[in-house]
Amino acid sequence: MAKIPRIVIVGGGWAGCAAAISAQQAGAEVILLERTDMLLGAGLVGGIMLNNGRMTAALETSFLGGHIMFEALEKTYRHRNISFPGHDHASLYDVIKVESIIRHLLKQRDVQIYFRSRVAGVSQTKEQVESVILESGEVVPADTFIDATGTSGPPGNCWRHGHGCVLCIQRCPAFGPRTSLVKMAGAEEYSLLKLDGSFGAMSGSCKLCPESLSLEIQERLKQCGVVVVPLPIDLVRPQKLKLKVCQQYAQNEFAANIILLDTGAVKLMTPFFPLEALRQVPGFELVRYSDPLAGGQGNSMRLLAMAYRDSTLKVDGLSNVLVAGEKQGPAVGHTEAIVTGFLAGHNAVCYALGIEPLILPKALASGALIAAIGDDLERNRPGYQSYTFSGAGFFQTMLENNLYSTDPNQIAERVATSNLTGIYNQALC
Ligand SMILES: Cc1cc2nc3c(=O)[nH]c(=O)nc-3n(C[C@H](O)[C@H](O)[C@H](O)COP(=O)(O)OP(=O)(O)OC[C@H]3O[C@@H](n4cnc5c(N)ncnc54)[C@H](O)[C@@H]3O)c2cc1C
Structure with a gap:
């Protein structure tokens, strides 16, 4: 019997929560470290799901074995199948209720959640991170780490690139600013670069x-x-x-x-x-x-701290750190965070056990989105554009390549053809 790997996930937004479920389903002991007193990060203020190509990506991830996340979300929808300009078949989750439902789901799954646990340092040997160090001084070791700390703020960035700290849901002044495990471990990061040459983007x-x-x-x-x-x-x-x-x-x-x-x-x-x-x-x-409380003046700044990673979501130059959500590249949205979270959680266990990590094929919308960001990195144009299943350039790509579908049978078939049905539900140890 293989040893049970220990996976530490830093950041409890949608990406970190999905990674926690996925790593737990793969058989790992999972610790989720969250800086604040609530899960879901930016997801505490969003709510739009299943619009346009996000429906395809959510169905794909369900058939890959991530269905319990979307089943939990079902309980939180206030409106289903609505349209607004440019967007069809959206569902809106209840931003007030959603956190407690996802927290309950993770606890049921034996994910150990440490709240008010801001990672402030790392201990490492060359490319291998051995433990993360919390602000309290507590040392948390693991076999593999996932950086899911997002790209919002911290206030210095909102001052430099936006309209100052607008008191958004990230609550940096109360819980301390976002910090990045990737950066603390010495790996490089990049920002979204707008056409006018300025960095980052406003929520x-x-x-x-x-x-x-x-x-x-x-x-x-x-x-x-x-x-x-x-x-x-x-x-x-x-x-x-x-x-x-x-x-x-x-x-x-x-x-x-x-x-x-x-x-x-x-x-x-x-x-x-x-x-x-x-x-x-x-x-x-x-x-x-x-x-944000100062929404009359501005909003939080994001996409200023993304990691260079490969198509398994492992960070370049670090042997046991993966990334998910906005941290893995300029993919914006709850669904995008969940999709990459599931892959990172699964692959964190693969790396810990020394088995072949998963690369999602481009025949799936999620594989195509992860590959498109990877292509930008390879072509040396990181942060050249942002991606989402729900519109703009990447949804157009989905339409052109027949990746967009709302038909569960068709999507189940695609996942089955890729030989990946239920992959996130298989215990690896
Ligand atoms: C105002 C707003 C509205 C939005 N609306 C929608 C929408 O309707 N639909 C949609 O699909 N998308 C929406 N989005 C985008 C979507 O919310 C994000 O792209 C997605 O949720 C990002 O998830 P994440 O897990 O990558 O990052 P985050 O949600 O930013 O999570 C990162 C987490 O890491 C924690 N963290 C940071 N540093 C540390 C540390 N050092 N130690 C421990 N924890 C740490 C943070 O506290 C946070 O909880 C919206 C975003 C915003 C800001």
Whole structure:
């Protein structure tokens, strides 16, 4: 019987949570270290799932053996199968309820979660990390590590590249800023580089307090999940679309209208909107932001700390560190984080046991997305563009290569043809 490997995951966002489930399903002892007092990181404020090609990627990951994550998410959906400009068959999860449901799922799976456990250092021998060191001084050793610390902030980056600390859900001032295991272990990182030469990207949506909107808007949101309010012409700012990390929402409709989605909070599909201007729109006279608290001024900056990695998600120059989520490259979204999290969790166990790690084939949308980011690294243009299954360039690639499908039977068939059905559910030791 093979030894039981110990996997330490740093960062409990969607990527870290998916990696934890996957490594546990592969038979490992799993420790998840989270800097704050809640799981899900940026996922505490998002909510949009299954829109456009994300439906394909979610079904693929389910058939690969990651279904329990999507089954848990099912319980949290407030609205299913809705459309808004440029996006079809979306489901919206409840951002207030989702964290406790995922926390329960991980605990049921015997994942050991350490909250308020910010990694502040590493101990290593050349390319091999031996343990991570928490701010408290506690040393946590493992066979393999996964850096799932995301790319949001820290405040220095929001000051340098954005509009300052806007008090977003990452709560750096309270829990200490994001730090990167990859960087502490001496590996290189890169940033998204925008066309104008500036670095990083601004988060693309805000949250409003539901009860601060007119009763009519509240009612419509509850019923339909989406409300589109045309903006008076003097409040239309198309130049703001370029700031967005989520290029799938950089369409004129998102500048000409206020687009609201009901995620438990009210998701406002724009990176920021001056409060005094927003209050001029009928129905918004009393409106207030709930995230970021300074959403009238700006939003958090992201995609400033990505790792060079191979197609198994192992970091270049480090023998036992993998990456997942935004850390593995400019792939934006909960689904993108979950998909890469599952692969990293599985492969962390493969590396610990010395068995062949998995490379997802390009015949699957998830394999194609991971390969596309890898191609940018190989062509020496890291951070040249961002990727998502849900729109912009990569969704177009999915359409052109017949990768987009919403038919579960067709996707099950593709996964089966790749000989990978249930791979994330197989114990490796
Ligand atoms: C405002 C906003 C709205 C969004 N809306 C959507 C949406 O509707 N749909 C969608 O699909 N995507 C959305 N996204 C994008 C999506 O949320 C992210 O791409 C994805 O969740 C990133 O997940 P992650 O796990 O890679 O990183 P994160 O969510 O950033 O998680 C990283 C975690 O690591 C922890 N951490 C950092 N440093 C350390 C350390 N040193 N020690 C321990 N822990 C550490 C952090 O506390 C955090 O919990 C949104 C993002 C934002 C910011």
